[in-house]
Amino acid sequence: MTFFAPFCLPFIIGAAVMFTVLLVKWGVWLYRLPRTDKMTILRGIPTRRTPQAVGEVVGEALLHRSIFRVDPLLGYMHMSLAFGWFLLIAVGWIETVAYLGLRYVPLQGHVFFKYFATGLEHKPVFDFVMDLLLLFVLSGVALAWFKRLRSRALGLRRTTKHVLGDRVALSALWFIFPARLVAESATCGLYGGGSFLTGSLGGWFSAHLSVPGLMNLETAAWWFYSSCLGIFFVAMPFSRYMHIFTEIPLVFLRRYGVRSGEKASSMDQFQTQACSRCGICIDPCQLQSVLHIDTVQSVYFLRDRRYGMLRPETADNCLMCGRCAERCPVHIDLNTLRLNSRDALRNLPDERRYEYLRGLDRSSGSGKVGYFAGCMTLLTPRTLAAMERIFEAAGDAVWWADREGGVCCGRPLKLSGETDAARKMMRYNTDLFRKHGITTLVTSCPICLKVFREDYDLEGIEVLHHSEYILRLIRAGRLLPKHDATRFTYHDPCELGRGSGIYDEPRAVIEALGELVEPSETRENAPCCGSSVANTAIDDGAQLQIARAVAAELEATGAEVIVTACPLCKKAIGRGAQQPVCDLSEVVAQRIG
Amino acid sequence: MATINFGYTISKPRAIDMDRNNLRKSDEILREMPELQACIGCGSCTAVCTAGNLTSFNFRRVHTLIRRGEYQGAYEEMNKCMLCGKCRLVCPRGINTRGVAMLIKRKLGDNRS
Amino acid sequence: MNKRVIVIGGGAAGMQAALRLKESGVEPTIVEREAETGGKLRDWYVLFPSFTPAADVLGELRRRVAERHIEVMTSTGVKSFTSREVTLDDGRRLACDAVVLATGFTLFDASLKEEYGYGLYDNVFTSADIERMLSRGRVAKADGSRPRRIALLHCVGSRDEKVCQQHCSRVCCITGVKQAMELKKLFPEADVFNFYMDIRMFGPGYEEMYREAQQKYNIHFVRGRISEASPTIDGRVQIKAEDTLTGRPLRMSVDMLVLLVGMRANDDNAALAEGAGLRRAPSGFIAPRNLFLGNVESDAAGIFLAGTVSAPKNIGETLNEATAAADAAVEYLKRS
């Protein structure tokens, strides 16, 4: 039995190209990983991270559990295509073995088994299972077609706009399974076999077409099916469908602990090319929902970056609020990729920068507890006064790092991409903290908090957001705020919530003061205030629009006071709100002694 | 050329000469950020500036000079900025000052993008 | 009420005051020195901040004046007056029961600021010249070519002790912004610079217009007064100023220099005021009896002030004031 027919050529060539490109790409990326990352991988392989990764690959790459969480129908669509196709291949393999025993069968033999197996006795069970699987996949294809027409039905307000290569691959993909249906049905019509799907359609063909006609249809259909596969395979590594395979190594690498950083690395390739451009990131983006900007979202950013057409306007136009990353089914580290793209666009190492920081010290007071207000807090003096009051009530001696004007924490500059220059500021502040011998560093700015925790080397100094610090004081009985009937609502600052995972502490503090009512989108889904320092592209009017939208959500709770825990959020929401907007420290300070 | 040490040389004019200054970069900056032209010179940005609190850095003056085609030293001056964003919070004309700072550095410093 | 009020001046203020008087049953007579009514509005192209054609406003006022058969004496100058009698230049005397003084203002003569070279250099113009050029539909350099760089200088003949005009003429700032926008519309390739000492945007929509000029029209505003203008060899005008916001002197050559001339008090205010027993403000404009509670009344009973005769004003304020002056006159006639 030979497993070759001329129509197999497109498939064979396509598959060869695809696997070659795939292997070359992965090989190069792995080879280019920094040495430390390679060691991390080697150390990780013999651990239980490997089976965990396998589990995740099944759960995500095949079953698409994350997408199910976004929308069941969308999840089903992705699962039917991915898992269905996988099963078609896997069951097809078993089918071949069942028919022919364990022997070498070339790839096309498995894929086009129906065509080559006409001389063999049929096994109706396999016919039935394979038809069932084909139906499963076809249902996904139908949903995909439907999604193109009406994305809202699948829980997406917006769907992705594609580049030309994607359209070629997508068109091929759409036709693969209908073509398979027609091809297999034609063969069944001529030679018998098939189950409820291919068998029935085959019967219908033989009833309505002449034998030569059906034979022509069969040849054409198999050619078409093979060509679709071939085109898809050739286009795949250069299109968004690269994600189908790239997600697998990404899951393993991530499980082993390899991460992208503020400088571009080979790991970024695994991430960018693992993006399926599903477009789930578009909907949560406030630039889209409030400002109707629909060219800068993560999906487009990754696309532009991957194809080398990233413009600063796209890279810069992002609040880096992290709402999209929270929903990304592939868990791509979107903010980090955005950051190192900005670094690549803008970072210029310049040793002479910030020479003026040398020997500078404008701090005041002394104590084991240090307080870093941050630039923005200096523009919200009520927060500053409240913190002073709280320190006083708690009886902590405080070293004030920057009350008389200090040096920025460096995060805004880092977020703009000037990472090397930001390091100079970070080093300066680190030295300052060490020089004054503090053991606890409290800040009321989540932007500072995040950079202190992630980028500063502050071993021996505990870094606390003021919400954590205040909660500790309350729990230790050192701060006794009065509880009353005030209804508060709370806005999660991006850098504090999604950025630093601090959701519960501010809420616990508020509950010690009064009643907390949650807005409709909260915690991981909380919106950004719009004034994020990460975005340097949108103008003032746009910031205000976002702030108004956020303020409206918070006011819809019916709360009397809007509380937040970030000076920037406070300023921004304050512009859009009718109700008073207070920092957490203010409402606490109002209720003590 | 004959050389005599007179003990002094012809002072360079301090005047901003709009006929000699090349306004191309200034025009490019204004085209990308027309809102910069809405500056009314109130000085809020400079008053609140974190870097200006520590150095002689004057954002308002630097971008005004750039708009007149005086680029000499502007990039180095602009590099004193920490990009903390306080200026953007206080600008009464709502100018995206951080965007301006980055744009100026991009136009006058690295031309990679 | 069979009373007669003489309205001296047939500009926007005079016509509006006469209309209001007529409406209230008083017989007004407009005495206008020029051959037609309309005053300064005749030479204006469009009005800030809405770009409404001045002809629309003027045409409507004239139409109403004609429709209501208000007596208008044109080409008739006034030599002196009291509340009961107006003496004309030709010696005729007109008896009346009250007078509304609406003689307006005089445009500052830009050639008095000789350092700007108005009347000397071909490409130095006044804002009034620009309005006339806009009305005629042809703005160009003296040689007919298109300007590439235009400078507008604010406060020419305003806020300037050197020409004895210490007051602010108020409307020149917004006129400068308006003309800058109009010029930019005509010559999009040109750079337009406004040199100002302060920008005073006092009216509704003015600040918004200023911002639009900056942001949308890319008009450059330089804070600094031009000190002098000189000709260049290629027929342009070199100007010098200090860019006070950078603390550096600045100079440039421009194709057109537009001087935004201010409003000054009429020369005959002194004689008229003396004859009628009115008081003049230090600026030379006629002072109202009380700036708050009698701002359309003069020191003399039966003489009322409308429009820019008492201080620089825009058209809207002038029309309001004319109405108020007419009402005050009617009140006065009822009482007397």
Place this chain on the structure above:
Amino acid sequence: MMATMKRKSWSEYQKQIADDRYYYARSCIRQNFFPGSEKAFIDILRGDLGRDLLDDPKHSSCTGIGYHSDIVPLETIMTVVARQFAMMTEAGYENFVSSCITSFGVYTEVLATWHEFPETEERTREYLFKATGREFRKPASLAHTSDVMFHFREEIARKARHRLVNVQTGEPLRVVEHIGCHYAKIFPKSGIGGCEFPYVLAGMVESWGGECVDYPERRHCCGFGFRNYLVQANRGYSIANSHKKLESMAPYKPDFIVANCPGCAMFLDKWQYAIAEMEGTTYGENGRGIPVLTYEEMAGLVLGYDPWALGMQMHQVDVEPLLDKMGIEYDPAAKYLGRNGKYIGKPASAVVNACPPDAIYDIRE
């Protein structure tokens, strides 16, 4: 040129200029650098115009240089000025004419101060009397000598032997007129034509057949500025001003510059040498420099005086090309012969006079 034609405003700035019997106050700088000019003024007034003029050896410096350098206090200069007036009064004259622009500015300022603050005049009279026992009357008319020359410009034009015309082409000569700052910038009413468009030199140039050039930096100061020149550290600023003016006038290709101020005539002339040495730039036709004349020299040439008798060999920039243009005959060999035909020495040639550019000089020689 255009501006000159249209310029009418000068007629609004007129002043009384006496017709005869002048008390002449000399200039410190001019006595040393342009002695021929002051002599020419006296000769023209007395000889050509037949006027009476007293060149009084007893008068002194007005101390204006010290005053403008913040060395001489106001009270002192007022007393010095009072002494000059006393000299005039004692000589029986009442029309004071000053050869120096700064002196003219000082006299104008002092008279204006006495007018506005009469007590200062009283005090000055007291100081003068205590110091010298002299008393004075204020002059009936105060004028700068260029005002006097302006006053007689038509009379001189009638007696002219040469006109400010290029004899080869018949075209009027293009003249840059430069007015000293202290002439009218302090008191605009004190100058003919005011401060923006002074007419004092332009009037002479036009009457004698020339044409004035209005160039962008016409009003600019020559840069002397007293302390700016006198203190060496500031001298770069001083020369920068002349440099700016020369750069601005160069495109108009002026045939010569005429100035009515001692410092201006000196600096516009001598700085051309320094600029040529410093940056190799030379102005004027073929890089031979732009000759700088005093108005007396200009009047002298028009009236047919011998250029060397006018002291024009003292100029940094050679005047011969201008003399050739005007068709004035002169003896090149006599340039450096002094009053008695004695050779007075010849300066080394300089870049500014288009000598070979590789010459090396040492100013200390």
